[in-house]
Amino acid sequence: MVDIKEIKAEDTYGIRKEVLRKNMDLPFEFNGDFDKETFHLGVYDEGVLVSIASFMKAKHPNLHGEQYQLRGMATKENYQGKQFGKMLVQKSEAILKKKKVNIVWCNARVLAKDFYANLGFEIQGEVFDIPQIGGHYMMFKNLV
Numbered sequence: 001m002v003d004i005k006e007i008k009a010e011d012t013y014g015i016r017k018e019v020l021r022k023n024m025d026l027p028f029e030f031n032g033d034f035d036k037e038t039f040h041l042g043v044y045d046e047g048v049l050v051s052i053a054s055f056m057k058a059k060h061p062n063l064h065g066e067q068y069q070l071r072g073m074a075t076k077e078n079y080q081g082k083q084f085g086k087m088l089v090q091k092s093e094a095i096l097k098k099k100k101v102n103i104v105w106c107n108a109r110v111l112a113k114d115f116y117a118n119l120g121f122e123i124q125g126e127v128f129d130i131p132q133i134g135g136h137y138m139m140f141k142n143l144v
Contacts, residue, residue, distance in 0.1 A: 005041070006039055015050075032057075032058065033056075037056070067102065103141065105138065106121070107136045113139070122139060123138070
């Protein structure tokens with residue numbers, strides 16, 4: 001059985017380290033993890049946490065309105081391709097709409113561009129590099 005729940009910041013750290021920071025000397029705890037308005041979601045498959053995402057109230061200078069940033073989205077390797085990331089984004093959109101948020105945005109790795117585009121996110125600007133991680137696009141989605 002698959003279940004999506006709100007989780008604690010610390011619950012995201014294992015998957016962040018395993019998937020997003022693998023073989024990298026970079027922090028897996030993010031600024032904003034413990035802010036009052038931040039929330040974290042996790043997908044559990046048969047009781048095992050397999051996919052995570054964090055949502056932080058953050059304004060992007062090129063966007064307008066109430067905004068949240070999607071950060072640290074990752075799915076354990078053996079569970080990828082099962083639509084868990086899509087489920088997280090859809091669940092977050094319902095939560096964000098209740099909070100009267102207009103826009104969700106993220107810095108998407110180049111490899112994840114199509115994933116986000118298929119969920120209705122649009123690219124703004126050119127590819128930019130995040131040191132040690134690689135190329136990213138700023139992508140956003142209007143929720144209204």
